[in-house]
Amino acid sequence: xxxxxxxxxxxxxxxxxxxxxxxxxxxxxxxxxxxxxxxxxxxxxxxxxxxxxxxxxxxxxxxxxxxxxxxxxxxxxxxxxxxxxxxxxxxxxxxxxxxxxxxxxxxxxxxxxxxxxxxxxxxxxxxxxxxxxxxxxxxxxxxxxxxxxx
Numbered sequence: 001x002x003x004x005x006x007x008x009x010x011x012x013x014x015x016x017x018x019x020x021x022x023x024x025x026x027x028x029x030x031x032x033x034x035x036x037x038x039x040x041x042x043x044x045x046x047x048x049x050x051x052x053x054x055x056x057x058x059x060x061x062x063x064x065x066x067x068x069x070x071x072x073x074x075x076x077x078x079x080x081x082x083x084x085x086x087x088x089x090x091x092x093x094x095x096x097x098x099x100x101x102x103x104x105x106x107x108x109x110x111x112x113x114x115x116x117x118x119x120x121x122x123x124x125x126x127x128x129x130x131x132x133x134x135x136x137x138x139x140x141x142x143x144x145x146x147x148x149x150x
Contacts, residue, residue, distance in 0.1 A: 018078035025085035026093035033118035081112040087119040100140035
């Protein structure tokens with residue numbers, strides 16, 4: 001389905017991922033947050049490893065109604081991390097849910113899956129091994145984590 005990556009090669013070498021992060025979101029408010037996250041990650045990277053080019057994928061082209069397509073799948077599975085921007089609309093996004101499912105199916109990496117809330121109304125409290133308000137997160141996240149996510 002995509003290119004399999006081994007991650008870091010050797011100490012001090014550039015990682016073998018095509019992208020450092022894939023940022024998933026739904027809606028205008030979350031898109032603004034996604035762009036801010038991209039800028040922050042690029043700036044942070046420049047500060048700590050200025051010799052490395054950072055590549056952060058924020059999908060604006062492949063977004064459409066319907067199934068996830070290759071324009072999003074390829075960079076998704078070729079990314080070191082998945083960052084999901086959550087807001088009031090994200091739980092109902094089939095697209096974001098499918099991106100998360102694809103990430104989990106192809107990488108199995110919940111330790112590199114990060115959740116960022118851009119809404120004060122979201123309750124991402126972790127109780128008894130699950131989100132207290134599962135209705136506020138995409139279904140793919142309901143049982144994805146063994147412990148509280150980052």
